[in-house]
Amino acid sequence: MISSIPVIILHGGAGYWEGKDLHEVEKAIREATERGFEEFSSGSSIEAVVEAISFMEDSGLFDAGKGSVKNSEGNVEMDAGLMDGKTMSAGSVVLVNSGNPIREALKVMRKGKHVIIAKGIQTTSSFHDSGGDTVGAVALDKEGRIVAGTSTGGISGKDPGRIGDSPIPGAGFYATERIGVSSTGIGEIILKTLPAKEVDILFSMGLTLDNAIRSSVDKVTSIFGKGNIGMIGLSKYGEVSAHFNTNGMPRCFKNSEKTQCLIYKGDFQ
Numbered sequence: 001m002i003s004s005i006p007v008i009i010l011h012g013g014a015g016y017w018e019g020k021d022l023h024e025v026e027k028a029i030r031e032a033t034e035r036g037f038e039e040f041s042s043g044s045s046i047e048a049v050v051e052a053i054s055f056m057e058d059s060g061l062f063d064a065g066k067g068s069v070k071n072s073e074g075n076v077e078m079d080a081g082l083m084d085g086k087t088m089s090a091g092s093v094v095l096v097n098s099g100n101p102i103r104e105a106l107k108v109m110r111k112g113k114h115v116i117i118a119k120g121i122q123t124t125s126s127f128h129d130s131g132g133d134t135v136g137a138v139a140l141d142k143e144g145r146i147v148a149g150t151s152t153g154g155i156s157g158k159d160p161g162r163i164g165d166s167p168i169p170g171a172g173f174y175a176t177e178r179i180g181v182s183s184t185g186i187g188e189i190i191l192k193t194l195p196a197k198e199v200d201i202l203f204s205m206g207l208t209l210d211n212a213i214r215s216s217v218d219k220v221t222s223i224f225g226k227g228n229i230g231m232i233g234l235s236k237y238g239e240v241s242a243h244f245n246t247n248g249m250p251r252c253f254k255n256s257e258k259t260q261c262l263i264y265k266g267d268f269q
């Protein structure tokens, strides 16, 4: 569907959501969407994405921030990244043990010297495993700035030092002057297929955003089977799209007229 601008879209991770408190999850992602949208009144898509993702990191309901899963040694190692499509600037942090990783990623992007900084591994964390999933957001403001970001605790029981797709531009997120995308799913598959970059290529070749995202997800399914990927995105025209090959992916979008949230199959109207 095509939305008015500004618009923001969020996801709470492609996975198997049965048996989880979906009411709480939907409430949190809706509030995060509203929190991010508020930023358009004084800030840009950068603030919208960072505030929306920070809200989800703080909720403790997702595999990001306070709800991050533990690695095989019982420690939390979070990854996050974001990209500003207008300036093609990007910033990521990996192996973060505390705080809001998306805010740290923003500092890396603002500094502009490097793209990815490893924060180093510490051994203690008071975080609890939410059993939830990765979070991401994409925003488009009135100036046409598209920003995409993703934050995660990674995959439960991962080896120490493992880094997935979420902090890698072109894999876990990507933004250009044309499109912005946030991915979720199994990092080891997403890193080998680079679907976020592929969406921009397909869009540049003339596909609609919806067809580009659907094609990228379908391609992953055809190679690796189902149950491993989901993506959300926006285009410069205000197209809003989300596709996944898992059974669910909590997601919301908001513009000045409405907020809409879905968990299982279905399209935004």
Ligand SMILES: NC(=O)C[C@H](N)C(=O)O
Binding pocket: 013, 014, 063, 133, 134, 152, 153, 154, 155, 163, 164, 165, 166, 183, 184, 185, 186, 187, 188
């Ligand atoms: N659930 C997720 O999206 C996990 C994330 N993509 C990772 O592999 O670290």
